[in-house]
Amino acid sequence: MTIQLTIDGEVVTTTEGTPLVEVAAANGTYVPTLCHHPGSPCLGTCRVCAVRVNGAIAASCSLGARDGMVVEVNTPELRDLRRTIVEMLFVEGVHNCPSCEKSGRCQLQAVALDMRLEGARFPYRYPDREAEHDAARIWLERDRCIFCQRCVEFVRDRETGKKIFSISRRGERARIELDVELADAMPPEQVAEAVDLCPVGAILAKGVGYDVPIGQRRYEAWSLRNRVLGRRPS
Amino acid sequence: MTPDGAARVHASHELPATPPPAQTVEARAGKIPIATISLCGCWGCTLSILDLDERIIPLLDAVTITRSSLTDIKRISGRCAVGFVEGGVANEENIETLEHFREHCDVLISVGACSIWGGIPSLRNTVGLAACLREAYLDSPTRVPGSPPIIPRHEEIPRLTTTVRPCHEVVHMDYFISGCPPDGDAVFSVLSDLAAGRPVNLPTAITRFD
């Protein structure tokens, strides 16, 4: 059903139930996301896509469009809120871009650059989390994990459908686990997909470091904002 | 080593200095004074300032560099409009120097990864100071075999801080230029804005984190 709603005061038309974050993008309004993976079930974990819907704060990936919704995206308050959440992620882990294989193709970095992230308002924690090296072709650099759950929900063993990645513990101690046996059964293209699916540099392929020259990396060649909005690289 | 009653250790900017020659003072009149410092970093960010290349020449009509890592002048004389700080805070001398900059600069800018979040030196935060000292001084492969184990400790050697911290966790910082190091263009953009009295507006296109 076709419905109408407003985004930052502008009336837009869409199909009922379309995730608001996608409605916004289709109408030229960029909303940053980290856990959202278009075409996959909503995870709603990162909350970076927070907007106001009829006055209340909501994750725009997790709400479907309804007729008459009043959506606010680009108010100073909401920009600050989304930026605060990104700052939380930056202080929680170790996001050492200069030494990260994912730099230039990291979604967290791209989101932060677009927001012009500066020094975080929270003290940096410098955690020392154990890395997972036991699998043959894939490893986990947990210091960089933002716990988005993409790998847990969307990467499955192709034969059995079993989870390759899982969670353990809870709260700030929660972390991602890797089933080494199933990881070793992943075909190379699935490894590449998993690395790509990870929005940060937490899931990495062994034996691969920096494979694209600076200046030509994914989000340098075509910014995240322009990708989301479907605008060709400038 | 320091007997009782010895003179207290001075911060470097407290040491006596020769006033600049009259023509230097005259040439500087009316220009915007800026200063730079490298705390715990690799000087790469300072080199990015040099990456301004020939653009630095017209800029010098508007600004004058009163204290910089390159001239090795230890203090900011008088009031300074803009201070660029490279590197994070890793020892007590860094703390004193950063305070000195904050006290004397109207605008203070964190330049580069180390200044903004600790950077490479902050890797030691996850290891702990004792392990670092042991590795550097006791278990070091370059230690002379049979030499007595010594870890430097002297009143005149600044103590390392427990952890390396970004500058804005110690004093208020006004602006941030990210990058490891930042592009010379980014430094130029910020400097030009400040020199022209415009609000600082660093384009995302020339900003980077690595």
Next chain:
Amino acid sequence: MGLDADAVLTRHGRDRTRLLDMLWDIQRAWGHLPEDVVAGIAEGLGTTANDIRETASFYHFFHTTPGGRYRIYLADTVVARMRGYDEVRARLEQETGATFGGPPDPTGSFSLLDTPCVGLSDQEPAMLVDSVVFTRLRPGKVADIIAQLRAGATPEEVANPAGLPHDDVAYVDHLVETNVRTKGPVFFRYPTDYRSLIRDCLVLTPEQINERISESGLRGRGGAGFSTGLKWQLCRSARGERKHVICNADEGEPGTFKDRVLLTRSPKQVFAGMVIAAYAIGASNGIVYLRAEYSYLIDYLQRQLDEMRADGLLGPAMMGRKGFDFDIRLQVGGGSYVCGEESALIESCEGHRGTPRLKPPFPAQRGFLGEPTCIDNVESFATIARILEEGPEWFRAMGTADSAGTRLLSVAGDCSRPGIYEVEWGTTLSAVLELVGAQDPMAVQVAGPSGECVSVAADGARQIAFEDLACNGAFTVYGAQRDLLGIVREHLKFFVDESCGICVPCRVGNTELLRGVDRVMAGHAAHADLDEMVRWSQIIRGASRCGLGATSPKPFLSTLQRFPDIYRSRFRTPHGVMLASYDLDEALAGYDAAMRELEEDVS
């Protein structure tokens, strides 16, 4: 030793949704969850061992590594700390030789663990030795218990020397007090003939029941206060082959214990409410989700359910009504506050981590196993039974315009008569304080950490009501001598410990807020830092995924509003340009500490 994986799987029909039950069986048999047994369970369920651990490691009562023969969980609560918690804790460490959070004592007899409120705030300090509870602890009593355990007695023998049968209320009463201080109008009044009540209800149509519940104005007693009638109607009209009724007995809000008392004194009143709900919405399956801390109620509650089955008040074709099949099973949790959130509770019932779901859809639309589910609090179900006994008008006549009926309060803290009180909604704070014999009260934690900390001086005339001081039942009195800032810290720590961690604002933000309060307490904050913390709080409340994050900053916010001096008095004037939050002493202490650590290597 214990059961093997296959026996456990068989006992629970190889049903993945019964994973928590399986984990309890394994842990009771083995003392922990051995790797090979977990692997066996995983294989039997067609999943990975990591997947089993994903669920198990979420709950703090499940352990993947062996502990001492007995695990002692001492409840670390604000009220316990008013009642000699520190001495009891120290004595436990001394007597057992173990340390809290550390490895077992050298003989392997005891592990000491912290646990949040176990629903015994009126008889603190309290501890669980495995599933056996001990209350009103004093150092001497603790020493005696440990001595008996060392001498070979089981916790069960220590707690229940007379060998009272576990399914008897005398056993429950022997372990814990119920401290019911008022009788009626809704609760603890007189025995009801549930057979007649259910029969009378079954004469009505489901629509008529729903109408009566709507007319009564009942709002959910779990805290959120959603209209029960509306929820039931939504659930009734939701499309689904099968529907479920779940009773939320995961009473985890620190300071609350009324549901424990209701389940002890009036279990059939609660179950009758569930039967009526099942009839009204067309449900066939009922679950009581009981927090693991109340495990000593399991056998007693099972017996109540058995009696109802024997009376034909549960089971197929109930009371001869063909097509009305409804039964109730107990689901014991694993130790997690967030499982009190309805969608997290449903996840837990399905054998998963207690991660709150995204809403919508709401449980009434897609709940347990994706099917329409009516989930209500223990007190709500007990109230429903009475509404249908006396009529909606009777109920509606009590309380205020927006809050019909009465509210059970779990009263604890600085008062002479802690326990359970039934008050009409609209009763003022002062009136409750007088009723309970408050002692020099300064503040009251209304509705626990997730509620408000109000000032007795400023808020005495306010009413306990959804439209004024909403209350989920916890009512904890703080006397003038209490350190409110310390209490705020305890409550923020509680939320950090209990956050499921799935969303960023709650996982990271609550820790930052706690550290912010720590800086205030250490004299490392200035006014601007508090302003920042207020902003963080708004973000955590607004952007978090579930009710935990939506309420977790309230201990900070409500005390900042009511008692700003507890913060102001700790402010530091920054010296020079250095930020108040920068701890210079800490920064410079590390080098000397490292040198001391390396002294042996150097000398």
